[in-house]
Every structure is written in C-alpha cells, then in structure tokens.
Amino acid sequence: xxxxxxxxxxxxxxxxxxxxxxxxxxxxxxxxxxxxxxxxxxxxxxxxxxxxxxxxxxxxxxxxxxxxxxxxxxxxxxxxxxxxxxxxxxxxxxxxxxxxxxxxxxxxxxxxxxxxxxxxxxxxxxxxxxxxxxxxxxxxxxxxxxxxxxxxxxxxxxxxxxxxxxxxxxxxxxxxxxxxxxxxxxxxxxxxxxxxxxxxxxxxxxxxxxxxxxxxxxxxxxxxxxxxxxxxxxxxxxxxxxxxxxxxxxxxxxxxxxxxxxxxxxxxxxxxxxxxxxxxxxxxxxxxxxxxxxxxxxxxxxxxxxxxxxxxxxxxxxxxxxxxxxxxxxxxxxxxxxxxxxxxxxxxxxxxxxxxxxxxx
Numbered sequence: 329x330x331x332x333x334x335x336x337x338x339x340x341x342x343x344x345x346x347x348x349x350x351x352x353x354x355x356x357x358x359x360x361x362x363x364x365x366x367x368x369x370x371x372x373x374x375x376x377x378x379x380x381x382x383x384x385x386x387x388x389x390x391x392x393x394x395x396x397x398x399x400x401x402x403x404x405x406x407x408x409x410x411x412x413x414x415x416x417x418x419x420x421x422x423x424x425x426x427x428x429x430x431x432x433x434x435x436x437x438x439x440x441x442x443x444x445x446x447x448x449x450x451x452x453x454x455x456x457x458x459x460x461x462x463x464x465x466x467x468x469x470x471x472x473x474x475x476x477x478x479x480x481x482x483x484x485x486x487x488x489x490x491x492x493x494x495x496x497x498x499x500x501x502x503x504x505x506x507x508x509x510x511x512x513x514x515x516x517x518x519x520x521x522x523x524x525x526x527x528x529x530x531x532x533x534x535x536x537x538x539x540x541x542x543x544x545x546x547x548x549x550x551x552x553x554x555x556x557x558x559x560x561x562x563x564x565x566x567x568x569x570x571x572x573x574x575x576x577x578x579x580x581x582x583x584x585x586x587x588x589x590x591x592x593x594x595x596x597x598x599x600x601x602x603x604x605x606x607x608x609x610x611x612x613x614x615x616x617x618x619x620x621x622x623x624x625x626x627x628x629x630x631x632x633x634x635x636x637x638x639x640x641x642x643x644x645x646x647x648x649x650x651x652x653x654x655x656x657x658x659x660x661x662x663x664x665x666x667x668x669x670x671x672x673x674x675x676x677x678x679x680x681x682x683x684x685x686x687x688x689x
Contacts, residue, residue, distance in 0.1 A: 362418040371423040394604045410442040441465040448480035451512025451523030458484040475500040487531045502553040505562030551577040567606045
C-alpha cells in the first residue's frame with residue numbers, strides 16, 4: 329500500500345512505498361480534529377448549522393458571519409469539480425480557515441482522483457499524489473476539460489512543457505478564483521495556503537530542456553492575474569497576492585482603451601466583508617481606479633463622466649469625481665512648479681541685500 333505523508337510545510341513527500349505496509353495508509357495530521365480549540369469548534373458549529381445567532385454579542389455575530397462567508401467561498405471554488413463538503417473545512421485556534429487541516433481532512437475523505445483535482449485547485453499537486461491513481465484515473469485527469477486540472481496532470485508526465493502551459497494555467501486559475509493554483513504556477517509560496525512552487529518542485533530537477541513557446545507570453549503574470557481576478561469578482565484571491573501596479577496590464581482587458589462603467593463599479597463597490605480579511609483591499613482598489621483614470625485618454629475620461637452624470641449610483645460617481653479632482657490638482661501643481669525659473673541662491677541674496685539697502689563694502 330502506498331503511504332503518502334503530508335508534512336506541516338505544505339509539501340507532500342515524494343517517497344512512495346510500493347510494498348504492503350504494516351501501518352494503515354495515513355496522512356500526517358489526518359486524525360487531528362478539524363478545529364484546534366473550543367472557540368473554533370463553536371464558531372464552526374454556528375457557521376455550518378445556521379443556528380440563530382442574533383442573541384450573541386455583535387462582535388461574535390460578525391466573526392461568525394465572516395467565517396460563513398469564507399467557508400462558502402472555499403466550497404464554491406471546489407464544488408463544481410468534485411464532491412466537497414463544508415464540514416471538511418478545518419479551522420485554526422483563531423476560528424479562521426486552516427488550509428493545512430482542510431488538506432488533511434480532504435485527503436482522508438476523497439478518492440485519489442478527486443483529491444488530485446483538489447490538489448490542482450489548491451496548488452499542492454505532487455508526483456506522490458499522481459502515483460496514487462491508476463492509469464484510468466490518470467487519463468481522466470489528462471482529458472479534463474478544465475485547463476488548470478489538465479495542465480497540472482500534464483506537468484506530472486512532461487515537466488518540460490511548463491513554459492508552454494504556465495500562462496494559460498495562471499489566467500484560468502485567476503478567473504476561477506483559485507489562489508493556491510495561481511501562486512503555484514506563478515512561483516509564489518504563500519504561508520497561509522501552504523502551496524508549492526511548481527517550477528521549483530516539479531521542473532527544477534528535470535534534466536530535459538524545457539519547451540519554449542513560439543510567441544513569448546506576457547511577463548507580467550502576477551499583474552494579469554490580479555486584474556483578471558478583479559474582473560471576475562474573485563476578490564478573495566487578492567488576500568494572498570502582493571499589491572502591485574497594474575498599469576502595464578490594462579491593455580489585457582482594455583485593448584481599445586475603453587473601460588466600462590461596470591468595471592469601475594467592481595473596483596469601488598466590492599463586498600465590504602472582504603475588508604475583514606484584507607484591510608488593504610479598499611485602498612488598493614482605489615489606487616487601481618486612479619491608475620486607470622490616468623491611463624485612459626481624455627476622450628474616454630470625458631465619456632465616463634457623461635455616463636456618471638446619468639448614473640444613479642452616487643457612491644461610484646462621488647468616488648470617481650473625487651479621484652479625478654485629486655489628479656487634476658496634482659497635475660496643475662506639477663505644471664505650475666515645472667514652469668518656475670530655477671532660482672540662483674547668490675542672485676536671491678543680492679536681491680534681498682538691494683531691497684534692504686545694506687552696504688556691500
């Protein structure tokens with residue numbers, strides 16, 4: 329029986345025992361409870377059972393509602409592809425989602441092929457997990473209609489194709505809202521997700537030269553992933569990615585320079601509850617609005633202003649107008665200072681001396 333051990337750094341051991349083991353097949357930590365404290369157990373109970381919580385303190389109600397929201401996101405990103413129960417989501421001592429506990433619970437509950445799909449979604453797929461499946465299951469993965477799942481399976485067979493399939497995998501994972509997969513394909517190790525770096529884990533030691541694409545894909549993978557996540561309203565993905573300037577990626581979504589009012593609404597009117605998980609989200613999305621307005625042509629900005637004048641959303645209109653006013657003030661001040669003649673310090677002193685009629689000898 330194959331024994332696959334899961335360590336606490338988010339890496340699956342590659343050492344597979346082919347002989348029957350005297351010990352039962354296990355995943356380190358699988359027998360641990362899905363919560364780490366009484367507090368977490370209570371939080372989990374209320375989030376899953378839908379019990380009446382109005383009588384609880386307001387701060388506790390907020391914590392439970394935010395946990396329920398987060399658990400629903402975790403469920404949503406998996407349930408279209410595999411059987412996934414919200415009761416499999418593990419919690420840490422603080423009452424928040426614990427990805428390591430979730431991985432361990434799912435490893436125990438899922439058949440090997442479902443768990444490989446789960447691993448592809450979460451950026452923890454390894455050859456050890458691949459070897460757990462029979463040939464029919466492997467072929468099913470290679471024939472998967474989803475690019476990320478299919479490409480992850482392909483990477484197990486042919487690491488040399490990494491450069492060819494990397495960008496498409498990142499794009500699709502961002503559209504789906506799969507943070508672990510995005511990080512694994514980009515090469516970002518996230519301490520919360522405990523994902524792996526596919527290039528480092530699966531490709532680095534591969535002896536055969538990597539295939540190269542005929543046309544070079546964009547180099548700004550991270551920026552494109554963030555922009556696509558926003559466009560698809562996958563705001564939770566931004567919790568796990570660094571904040572970067574997206575200006576060089578605007579052409580990806582707006583090749584003709586036209587930015588819809590709806591996209592500005594997505595940037596400004598995001599779910600407020602996301603701020604509980606990402607306190608930088610609001611400021612970051614406003615910075616994206618500002619960068620977009622600077623990037624847009626004058627005619628496009630004027631068109632946007634006409635649309636805002638007829639729109640009933642006061643929040644969106646006020647936010648954009650305020651940012652435009654700030655940009656205009658900064659631009660005006662910059663031009664004013666740029667037009668000033670540099671002052672020579674000696675000339676300035678002579679002028680002051682002449683004004684005060686101070687003898688120079």
